[in-house]
Amino acid sequence: MEKIGIIGYGSMADMMVQKWLENGVLDAHQIMIHTRSETERLHQLKEKHQEVNICSLEELSASCDILFVCVPPLAVLNVLDQLPSKGRAVHIVSVAAAVTLEKLQEHTAQPVSRYIPTLTSAVGTGVSLVAHGAAAGREDKERLHRLLSAFSIVREVEEDRFDAASNLTSSSPGFIAALFEEMAKAAVRNSDLSLEEANEFLTYALLGTGQILVERGLTFAETVDRVATKGGITGEGAEVIQQQAPQMFDDLFTQTMKKYEQLKSQINEADKHH
Known part of the structure; x- marks a missing residue:
């Protein structure tokens, strides 16, 4: 019976554990958690699933087949x-941004992989990005794939494309929310609609658009063509976006990629002085 270890119990770790238990992929007694602070989240989990093991790092290392490191980027190497x-071979999976496979491998002899989760997996969808270190074997990869498939679509991406890809999988729910909040506010400024109404209308439009894209296999461009008849009202609006949005999104990528690089330098600096 395989054992799954988790170090750190924040919102992403909680999402993973809840999904595995909900979907019957794992039983509570297969889950081992080590965390420095006993949070409310962890108490709730323990109340509902008494068989979840809260244990030391030693116990985790001795019993786990796969170990998810769910701590902030600057804490990952310390944990390793x-x-x-x-002791036994354990497949280490880091969930942090900007900690490279090379860095992870400098701090452990175990096989390593990286996994970028997404908030949308809480509702059983979204893309999980993975990249594997050279030492990760077929069995390691298959196990990770199987666990993540319980709540997401798993895509393996070369590590040098990881940062741009995580903008589109992991960060994008935040970007999308920020974008639509601005659209809702613009509706309020330019009409008699209330913010509540604007939020509700957009939320359902967003949900429906996602479903249509997935179920009909449409691209974004095809969807624009379907809704925006030439010379019509939607077309006018789409044109404004097509003119003004490229600059905004180029800036978004420039800023976020710069942030990834800064984070990588911080991790390297901290590691040198360690």
Whole structure:
């Protein structure tokens, strides 16, 4: 019976565990968690599933087949340094942005992979990005794939494309929400609609658009063509976006990619002084 270890129990770790238990992919007694702070989230999990094991790093290392490291980027390498170096083989999966496979491998002899989760997996959808270190074997990859498939579509992407890809999988729910909030506010400024109405109308439009794209297999461009008849009202609006949005999104990529690089430098700096 395989054992799944988790270090750190924030919202992403909680999402994963809840989904595995809900979908019957794992039983509670297969899950081992180590965390420095016993959060409300963890108490709720324990109340509902008494068989979840809360344990030490030593116990995790001794019993787990796969170990998800769910701590902030600047804490990841520290955690790896604390793991016992001898003992059984365990597949280490880091969930942090900007900590490269190369960095992870410098701090452990175990096989490593990276996984970028997405908030939308809480409702059983979204793309999970994975990249594997050279030491990760077929069995390791298959196990990780199987676990993540329980709540998402799994896509393996070369690590050098990881940052841009995570803008589109992991960060995009935040970007989409920010974008539509501005559209809702513009509706309020330019009409007698209330913010509540604008939010509700847009939310359902968003949900429906996503469903149509997925179920009919349409591209964004095809959807624009279907809704925006030439010379019609939607076309006028789409044109404004096509003229003004490229600059905004180029800036968004420039800023976020710069942030990834900064984070990587911080991790390297901290590692040198460690």
